Amino acid sequence: MRQKLLLFFITLFLTMIASAQCDIVTPNYYEDFSVIPNECWEEADSGDAESGPMDIGSGSWLAEGFLNNGLSGAYRINLYLANKSDWLFSPEFDLSGGPFQVDFDFGIMAWDSSTTAGTLGSDDTVQLLLTNDGGTTWIPLLTYDENSEVSVEGEHPIIDLTAYSGETVQFGILASEGEVDDIEDVEVFVDNFRVRNLITCFEPIALNANNLNFTSADISWEEQGTATSWNIEYGVAGFTLGTGTMINGVTETMYSVTDLTNNTAYDYYVQSVCGEEYSNFAGPFTFTTTLQTNFDIDCVGDGSLTQDYCYGDGGATDPIILTYTSADGTPLNLTFNSKLHGMS
Template identity: 40%
Template sequence: MKIKLLLLLLIFATGFSSGQVVVQEDFNASTSLPTGWTSNGSGTSTQSCDGNSFRRNVYNTGGNSTMTLTTPNQVASSNGNDISVSVDYKVVDWSLATSPTPANFGTLELQFSIDDGSNWTTFSTIDSSNHIVSNTCALISGIIPAANVPIGSDVKIRTLNTYNSGDYYMYNDNFTAVQLGACLSPMALDAANITSSSADLSWTSGGSGESSWEVEYGIDGFTQGAGTTITPATNPVSTTGLMSNTDYDYYVRANCGAGDYSEWAGPFSFTTLCAAEIPDYLEDFSSYIPGCWVEAVDGDPVNGPSSLGSSNWAEEEFAHLGSGLGGVNINIYQTGDIEWLLSPQFDLSAGGYEINLDVAFTDYDDTTQGVFDADDDVRLLYTLNGVTWNTIVQWNAANGNTPAAAGETFNADLSAITGSNVQFAIYSDEGATASGDKDFHIDNFQVRTIPSCQEPTNLAVTNITATSAT
């Protein structure tokens, strides 16, 4: 499933919004400063509070006597209410970053500015009287009074550490500022119970106490205002009538009542599942990976693959016979290598179907007949529930059914399989010993109604002379 933005925490990584001050920055996206932030420290994951933190070595009263970490200037953002601010911090010795620094290190202040940093006002201070001496992070917090941030005013906030004694690292992390009384955007958007035509959308309230929301969704990349709107929406909310195998985006905002809405949160992206195919179906592998096919690795032929998403199956001319033939193959070479190629699901509930595909077995990148090692194992499998897999055919040395190098057609009656979500897979296992280098090929994968008159298969010509052939 594709996730474009997980909201990073609330609204933006740097936290801009119109009509309310919101900052939620954990600095975990990078050790570089987020856009618009400034600091004379540097980002690090070493002995950090959580993920990444910003720190500076502060050790004298000269050029290394302070550390600052400053938010972007949020232009005309104040709604006129109090602003609650908190920042994680710790002070540890420079020579041993696990050793806490005594309380006389200096001061750490929270300051704000309404003129883009020309003037700063302190609203909370850590000093010798309240510093927590620890090698783990503590909290500095405070309230910017509403009277100091009138409606429509700019707001910029910073930490300021000023040196007194010692040689230490000052760490800052998890910078949060929320304007009280604001209608806050939801966070932690998610999608669950995704099917080919529906999904349940959910999120976490931003903390405004709201019980109603507005949701807008549409095909990936849609322009807000042109999507489908659900209002009022509950949390979670179900969407139906979606198209199968399609990428969707959705946005959500809180309805705090009396016409007060939060900023939109999103987009969050999800992909609907493929709908079950109803035969007749043909895949000629003219492009790879075909829609709704899935690669996978590891696992076993009874319990299925253990890791979905990629494998060593690859597009290749069938049986290496020339260009324009399409097909895919798996190179059986590496010890213990287990590779899967999974088909879409099929609705076989009507009954009377068969599976039909071309197979070939050659030496690696050659037309020479391949020979199975004793522990090589290639199978055509099916599952009714995605949990337990069943073998339709097993190609190996013991069964003596090695496919021809030039290719042959395999056919199996599926009349006894009448599930509505049947999935097939080609499974390849090199085994514990690897002594060969072979390619197993497939092409023209069909699930179809059983023909009333089967076409001939496995055509071959022998005993060719100048005037005759068998």
């Protein structure tokens, strides 16, 4: 009994030391994990939901691109062998003045894959837990297990913290492999962790672009709330939100953007409209229009025409074919002036 009490107080003391590295945070709070290790987040190499984090200061949570896209910007842990039980835990938060919510990006991928979603082993779990008594007890808020299906695009769980309004809390993410050495070999990802005012109008998710042409693209998104219309803002990649082209009141989760410039990168953002409320803008999502390889020239109406065209070196195996058509059979006189990029 003495040993258990000693172990408990050592664990509680180490948890208090770790969380004391940063001041108690008053929401709204956002962490994108662009820098890992993060000075306000700690790891622990053992401990379960009953004992709390133990062996604080080291662990198997490492930097990786979210869903294996890139090499940094998210926390990731590999679950493969048995008996791993590693924590990632946040600074403390003062939830006075709420209500608040906690939300984050989450994904499970097959080992070293960015295209195949993973499934946890038979007794593997990943939990989001909360302590409101300085680490004495940890309360499960969300649990993923062998029955959880997470898409290849990941998901964005949102947990209402109204029940903890006025309290000081800390969050822990516990990845456990259990005692069974299953064949499942997966990577678990956490990114974009937020504690913020409770939202009733949610941002769109899963932004995408398809059917790219040299002057158009079909952009799409998914609604995670009850919005039935959306606002779009787009512009050349890198534009500042508020300075782009606005499209308001779109009533489908897909929109065809036209009158674009060929071979150009664009960003777009989407906002949900929920009656009198508006979500934050989701994005940016970046897409690039294709090279233009055919031209329709009205020489009768427009006279001579000068066309600037940027193209790559396709070579014999992938040639660039430019097609000019005379609608009435009148011969076309074409003059080409070309230069290498960066050279006259």
